[in-house]
Amino acid sequence: MLSAWSLILASFAYLGILFAIAWWADRRADQGRSLIANPTVYALSLAVYCTTWTFYGSVGRAAATGIGFLPIYLGPTLMMALGWFIIHKIIRVAKANRITSIADFVASRYGKSQLLGGLVTVIAVVGVIPYIALQLKAVSNSFTILAAAPEIVMPARTVAVPLFQDSTLYVAMIMAVFTILFGTRHLDATERHEGMVAAIAVESIVKLLSFVAVGVFVTYGLFEGFGDIFTRAHALPQLDRLLTTTDTAAGYGSWAMLTLLSFLAVLLLPRQFQIAVVENISEAHLKRAVWLFPLYLFLINLFVLPIALGGLLYFGPQSGVDADTFVLTLPMARQHEELALLAYLGGLSAATGMVIVETIALSTMVCNDLVMPLLLRLGWLGLNKRADLSVLLLDIRRWAIVIILMLGYIYFRLAGEAYALVSIGLISFVAVAQFAPAVIGGLYWKGATRNGALAGLVAGFAVWIYTLLLPSFAKSGWMPDDFMSAGLFGVQLLRPQQLFGLAGLDEISHCMLWSFLANIGAYIGISLLRSPDAREARQAGLFVDALHADHAGHWRGRIRDGNGTESQVEEILTLAGRFLGPEKARTMFRRYAASRNMTLETLKADANLVYFAEAQLSGAIGSASARVMVASVVEEEPLGINEVMNILDEASQVRAYSHELEQKSQELTRATTELRAANEQLQEVDRMKDDFISTVTHELRTPLTSIRAFSEMLHDDPRIELAERSRFLGIIVSETERLSRLINQILDMAKLESGRADWTTVEVDLGQVVHEACESLSQIYKDKGVTLTLEIAEPLPRVMADRDRLMQVMINLLSNAVKFVAQESGWVKVGAGGTANEVRVSVADNGPGIRPEDREVIFEKFRQGGLDVLTDKPQGTGLGLPISRQIIEYFGGRLWLECPPAGGAVFLFTLPLTTSDNAGK
Amino acid sequence: MYRSRLIAQRLAAFFLFGWLLFNYPMLALFNRDAAVFGVPVLYAYIFMVWLAFILMVAFIIEGRKD
Numbered sequence: 001m002l003s004a005w006s007l008i009l010a011s012f013a014y015l016g017i018l019f020a021i022a023w024w025a026d027r028r029a030d031q032g033r034s035l036i037a038n039p040t041v042y043a044l045s046l047a048v049y050c051t052t053w054t055f056y057g058s059v060g061r062a063a064a065t066g067i068g069f070l071p072i073y074l075g076p077t078l079m080m081a082l083g084w085f086i087i088h089k090i091i092r093v094a095k096a097n098r099i100t101s102i103a104d105f106v107a108s109r110y111g112k113s114q115l116l117g118g119l120v121t122v123i124a125v126v127g128v129i130p131y132i133a134l135q136l137k138a139v140s141n142s143f144t145i146l147a148a149a150p151e152i153v154m155p156a157r158t159v160a161v162p163l164f165q166d167s168t169l170y171v172a173m174i175m176a177v178f179t180i181l182f183g184t185r186h187l188d189a190t191e192r193h194e195g196m197v198a199a200i201a202v203e204s205i206v207k208l209l210s211f212v213a214v215g216v217f218v219t220y221g222l223f224e225g226f227g228d229i230f231t232r233a234h235a236l237p238q239l240d241r242l243l244t245t246t247d248t249a250a251g252y253g254s255w256a257m258l259t260l261l262s263f264l265a266v267l268l269l270p271r272q273f274q275i276a277v278v279e280n281i282s283e284a285h286l287k288r289a290v291w292l293f294p295l296y297l298f299l300i301n302l303f304v305l306p307i308a309l310g311g312l313l314y315f316g317p318q319s320g321v322d323a324d325t326f327v328l329t330l331p332m333a334r335q336h337e338e339l340a341l342l343a344y345l346g347g348l349s350a351a352t353g354m355v356i357v358e359t360i361a362l363s364t365m366v367c368n369d370l371v372m373p374l375l376l377r378l379g380w381l382g383l384n385k386r387a388d389l390s391v392l393l394l395d396i397r398r399w400a401i402v403i404i405l406m407l408g409y410i411y412f413r414l415a416g417e418a419y420a421l422v423s424i425g426l427i428s429f430v431a432v433a434q435f436a437p438a439v440i441g442g443l444y445w446k447g448a449t450r451n452g453a454l455a456g457l458v459a460g461f462a463v464w465i466y467t468l469l470l471p472s473f474a475k476s477g478w479m480p481d482d483f484m485s486a487g488l489f490g491v492q493l494l495r496p497q498q499l500f501g502l503a504g505l506d507e508i509s510h511c512m513l514w515s516f517l518a519n520i521g522a523y524i525g526i527s528l529l530r531s532p533d534a535r536e537a538r539q540a541g542l543f544v545d546a547l548h549a550d551h552a553g554h555w556r557g558r559i560r561d562g563n564g565t566e567s568q569v570e571e572i573l574t575l576a577g578r579f580l581g582p583e584k585a586r587t588m589f590r591r592y593a594a595s596r597n598m599t600l601e602t603l604k605a606d607a608n609l610v611y612f613a614e615a616q617l618s619g620a621i622g623s624a625s626a627r628v629m630v631a632s633v634v635e636e637e638p639l640g641i642n643e644v645m646n647i648l649d650e651a652s653q654v655r656a657y658s659h660e661l662e663q664k665s666q667e668l669t670r671a672t673t674e675l676r677a678a679n680e681q682l683q684e685v686d687r688m689k690d691d692f693i694s695t696v697t698h699e700l701r702t703p704l705t706s707i708r709a710f711s712e713m714l715h716d717d718p719r720i721e722l723a724e725r726s727r728f729l730g731i732i733v734s735e736t737e738r739l740s741r742l743i744n745q746i747l748d749m750a751k752l753e754s755g756r757a758d759w760t761t762v763e764v765d766l767g768q769v770v771h772e773a774c775e776s777l778s779q780i781y782k783d784k785g786v787t788l789t790l791e792i793a794e795p796l797p798r799v800m801a802d803r804d805r806l807m808q809v810m811i812n813l814l815s816n817a818v819k820f821v822a823q824e825s826g827w828v829k830v831g832a833g834g835t836a837n838e839v840r841v842s843v844a845d846n847g848p849g850i851r852p853e854d855r856e857v858i859f860e861k862f863r864q865g866g867l868d869v870l871t872d873k874p875q876g877t878g879l880g881l882p883i884s885r886q887i888i889e890y891f892g893g894r895l896w897l898e899c900p901p902a903g904g905a906v907f908l909f910t911l912p913l914t915t916s917d918n919a920g921k
Numbered sequence: 922m923y924r925s926r927l928i929a930q931r932l933a934a935f936f937l938f939g940w941l942l943f944n945y946p947m948l949a950l951f952n953r954d955a956a957v958f959g960v961p962v963l964y965a966y967i968f969m970v971w972l973a974f975i976l977m978v979a980f981i982i983e984g985r986k987d
Contacts (some may be wrong), residue, residue: 071968074943077971081936083979189930227959234956243961252945259943288930291979298971535972587933 004147007344011143014345022182022195029194037281037290045197046293047204049076049266050300051131051863052138052353053425055347056324058301058532062308063323064244065314073257073301077294086285087675089443092582093546094277098618102273102435103365105559107624109543111444111535114624117369119454120435123461125362125404127431130472132358132408134424135351136175140168142347146340152329154322172409175355176402184397193360197279200357203349208300210346212329215303218310222330233309240308241502250504257509258426262438265429270361271354271778278361292899307873339422355405363400368622371396375624377882390581393620414476424509426467433535434460434515437523445527448538452527459517461884467496546718561796569603571633572613579620579629583870623900623920645646692861696746699878703735703742745879749861752886760804766839766911767796769803770832777818786818787827797834799911801891809887809895812880813843813907820847820905838893838911844906849899858897859885884909893894931981942970947972 036042054072061069061492079086090105099105103124107117115336144167145153170694182196223229233239245251266272280286314333320327327347331339372393437460438453474481483496493500497507499514530538569589577585586600592612593603601608610630618624714720720728751757774788781788817828831842850858860880881895888895893911900906941947951966 048931067964067967074939074967077974078936078939078943080938081932081974084932084982117950205963225959227956230956230964231959234961238953244923244954244963252948256944256949259940290982291975294971294975298968298975302968344947481980 006756007143007147007341008618010341010345011348013024014348014454018199018202018352019178019181022199024195025195025196025198025760026185034194034281034599036201036279039285040286040292041197041201042280043289043292044204045279045295045378046231046272046289046298047207048200048271048275048353048357049269049293050204050207050297050350051425052135052142052347052350053131054300055207055350056138056142056327057134057327057425058304059308060324062242062304063312063326065245065885067245067260067305068255070301071258072262073297075259075264076266076297078259079263079266080290080294083286083290086443088271088441089284089546090267090439091277091280091283091286093443094838095870096546097542097623098615099623100278101365101622102268102270102439102617103369103370103624104618104624106435106438106442106453107369107622107782108618109438109539110453110626111533111539112627112685113450114369114373114628115459116450117365117456117622117624118373118459119217119364119461120438121362121369123431123434123457124365125407126461126469127434127464128270128358128362128428129404129411130424130469132355132405133412134644135355136168136172136405136408139171139351141325142327142344143171145325146332146344150322152332154320154325161599166413168412168792169409170529172405175352177361178352179356179359179401180398181403182356183363192279194279196356196360197275200275200353203353206295207353210295210342210349211327212303212345212347213339214331215307217336218330219303219306222310222314222334223306227305227559229309229313232313233543236313239309239312242305250506250509256505257512259428261433261508264433266913268432268435268439269358269428270365271357271433271587271701271720274357274364275363287601287611288550291685296607332573339860359401359404362404363397365622366400366404367393367396367624368620370402372621372625373628376628389578390584390620391406393579412475429470430508430511431461431464433512434464434519437516437520441523442540442543443546443725446537446544447528447531447532448523448540449532449536451757452523452525454527456519456521456523459522460515463515464511464516467499467514471496471507499767505884508835515558522862535550539547569600569609571701575629575633576616578612579617582664585616608824665728695861699742703739707732707739709737742879743884749879749883749886759805761802761891762807763798763803764798764803765796766806766841767792767799767832769806770810770830771805773814774830775813776813780815780820781828784818784821784826786821788814789827789829791829793833796832796839797913799839799913801880801890801911802887806886808882809909810841812884814822816907817843817845817847818878818907821845822847835911838910839913840853840908840910842906842908844900844904846904849903850897850905852899855897859895878918928981935978935981939970939974942974943967966975 028035031865036045058072081197094105095097099108103120106120108112161896175818182199183193188910219225219229223232228897230243234243238270245255267276274812276289286327292559307326307330308323311321311323311330313323314330327343328340331337333342434457438448438454441448442453454765474483497510499510502513504509505518531537555676573585573589574582576588589603590600592609593600596603598604614623614630615624617629621629623705710732714725714728748757770790770792774790814828814830825846827846828844829844831840831844859881861879885895888911890907891911893909894909895909898906898908948963948967951963953962955962963965
């Protein structure tokens with residue numbers, strides 16, 4: 001029933017419908033009513049990840065290794081959970097910098113390096129070609145099988161088929177035509193293809209539905225549910241081993257390695273980058289994709305193992321039916337041709353979706369990062385002067401698409417039969433995984449340099465070629481395979497799949513290990529050799545700080561022949577027009593001007609405009625080429641030492657400011673401590689003042705009370721006898737004297753303490769002062785019968801002091817002494833003598849002495865030694881000694897007390913000799 | 922802003938958690954010759970965890986819009 005022609009017809013009809021959807025979506029996009037501005041469409045289009053490798057190959061792998069196909073889908077599930085960081089950031093960076101491919105991304109990140117862009121393109125093309133070959137193989141196989149229905153015949157070995165009878169060649173050509181139709185109908189500065197995305201989303205639905213339909217048919221049509229299939233498989237020893245995984249370190253190691261590999265591939269495959277980043281319309285769409293895309297993967301994998309086991313059970317393990325074809329052959333075996341056709345269309349969807357997006361992404365890279373930079377360098381082509389290059393750009397891309405597909409076909413002819421579908425896909429995965437250090441490292445590490453990225457990519461790619469690509473050629477007999485077993489140059493350690501003797505790993509894990517070791521090692525090692533130059537540092541800043549950065553003003557441009565504003569803008573406009581088409585460029589510039597409230601005529605060629613133009617050109621010819629082109633009309637001032645200094649300045653200002661803040665806070669802390677101390681001192685002084693006042697009041701009240709008491713008695717009682725009266729009056733007079741002395745001394749003390757005392761500092765003969773003091777008190781001594789002796793070592797040197805004040809001190813000491821010695825037997829000795837730098841005076845007595853606890857107290861105000869306040873009447877005011885000490889200290893001397901063990905007390909004071917500088921201190 | 926940072930952290934935590942659940946040695950625990958409702962435990966384990974993981978991520982990111 002299904003003839004080859006009806007199959008061809010069905011295929012074209014299906015592709016035609018897809019194309020109609022794409023065309024419709026493009027029209028809607030032009031009208032501004034985008035069909036794909038929808039998170040579900042975005043998530044579905046991401047399912048371009050599922051190719052024929054998933055559709056047919058997973059079953060094949062499951063039939064060989066059980067659940068070994070699953071890491072390929074668990075990795076993406078995990079990556080999508082991180083998508084909120086990584087993919088989000090990449091989208092932000094790509095949008096801001098008009099990045100249109102992964103090559104562009106890497107080139108742009110490391111200082112817009114053309115070399116790097118070219119290298120990434122080469123790796124991507126070489127790495128992905130086996131993967132494209134796989135799609136061609138799958139489509140052609142499925143076509144061959146279905147065309148032979150109802151018989152189940154495995155396709156013959158393709159090598160045997162002459163070139164022009166090989167259906168795969170025609171499949172490749174048809175795919176090329178469709179890709180060109182989908183991807184290169186017109187040039188878009190953003191490289192977005194809304195129509196293509198819409199078609200991919202539809203294909204994703206078809207893929208899922210047809211696969212699930214086959215799964216349900218096998219599980220519930222051929223068998224009686226999951227349990228039935230698994231129970232039957234369990235009964236057969238060959239199948240039972242598929243229900244568990246290899247329980248060895250290498251088995252789990254390769255499981256983890258595959259998870260990591262697919263984790264990276266879902267981000268780094270050119271088509272995934274195209275769909276997830278370039279075709280992304282809104283960052284918010286990511287939110288749904290983060291879980292919907294993994295859910296898609298979950299659903300499409302649910303029936304893989306049942307179909308694989310079902311096929312093995314149905315056909316028997318030795319039937320010769322390739323497990324890769326079970327999705328088709330199981331419905332065919334039961335003559336369900338509609339279901340087989342649906343499965344075929346699902347496979348076709350998977351293949352075309354992958355091929356279209358992948359080749360469009362690759363052709364953009366080839367054009368922007370490989371061909372254009374080369375062409376622009378070749379001056380003799382005169383490209384720099386051609387007016388409109390947009391047609392050329394499209395042509396380059398169309399040719400690139402054709403060449404890539406033909407390369408895929410050639411690989412298929414050379415190596416296609418040596419491998420199952422999944423293994424071929426994994427070879428590609430490892431190749432694109434080499435971008436991981438440069439891309440992910442570049443997003444988070446500012447220190448990475450262009451040389452580091454180059455070295456890492458070259459090293460990783462070289463290891464990949466040696467340990468994976470060349471062996472795949474050797475295994476298919478296309479090149480001699482003796483280097484496989486004997487090693488390069490016969491060195492055993494260099495055997496490509498047991499490099500340095502590492503055996504026991506599968507070839508994919510083995511290659512991953514060595515290539516990543518080389519790649520990451522070189523990337524980090526070479527990057528650390530020098531710090532990034534100005535341009536690398538600037539791009540690193542744009543990428544690493546993408547989520548909080550402003551991108552304007554990175555062009556410090558000025559026009560080379562700046563005559564007037566208008567002509568400058570015109571120059572840039574012409575340049576943009578050559579690549580984007582003059583009309584389109586003009587529209588863009590007009591829109592840009594409008595967004596700044598200007599017209600095309602008033603637009604100024606400032607850094608922003610240059611940046612805008614470069615961004616638009618980046619979309620068409622890649623960031624590296626765009627920079628070269630813009631630089632041809634705009635002179636960029638290099639990041640001069642001044643600007644670097646400015647940046648540094650800003651940074652150091654911030655630092656200085658924070659340093660200042662810290663200092664201020666330290667000062668504040670210090671000030672607080674000082675204030676607290678001062679406050680404590682004040683409180684102490686306040687307390688002392690209160691004490692002083694209460695003491696003074698008390699001291700004043702004592703004589704006042706007795707004066708008052710005796711006055712009242714005299715006043716109230718006129719009968720008091722005369723003798724009594726005169727005794728009372730005597731007391732009153734002496735108390736009054738005491739009172740006035742007290743007041744005088746208080747005033748004196750206050751003056752001294754406040755520093756307001758009047759000092760008359762002159763040269764004083766101390767001996768004379770001592771003599772005079774003794775003389776003035778001689779009457780009191782005589783009255784009491786106390787012996788006063790003087791021992792003065794004449795002549796005493798002169799001192800600078802106030803004569804009267806010194807007299808006051810002497811009189812105070814002498815009168816104190818006479819007060820405390822016994823009548824008649826008492827004596828007081830005054831000594832005076834000079835030493836080299838001071839004069840020393842002592843007043844010694846044979847009185848009762850002073851209790852040890854009182855020896856310092858007596859120098860305090862109102863304190864008197866040896867008194868019981870309650871009973872003894874004070875014999876002095878309690879201010880004499882403090883005042884004396886103040887006076888002596890004022891002149892730089894000392895006044896102190898010594899108590900010889902024999903008894904009595906010796907008051908001594910010293911005064912420094914007259915040297916002009918310590919006088920009056 | 923705070924909320925989105927929180928979501929990001931939750932997703933990162935889930936990523937690490939998922940990586941553990943989908944690899945050795947957690948897998949080895951279920952890598953045995955047994956079945957639940959006829960389905961081998963390893964197969965059942967992976968698919969159950971996978972679905973739960975997806976639902977949790979969906980819940981985290983699409984959850985309450987407060």
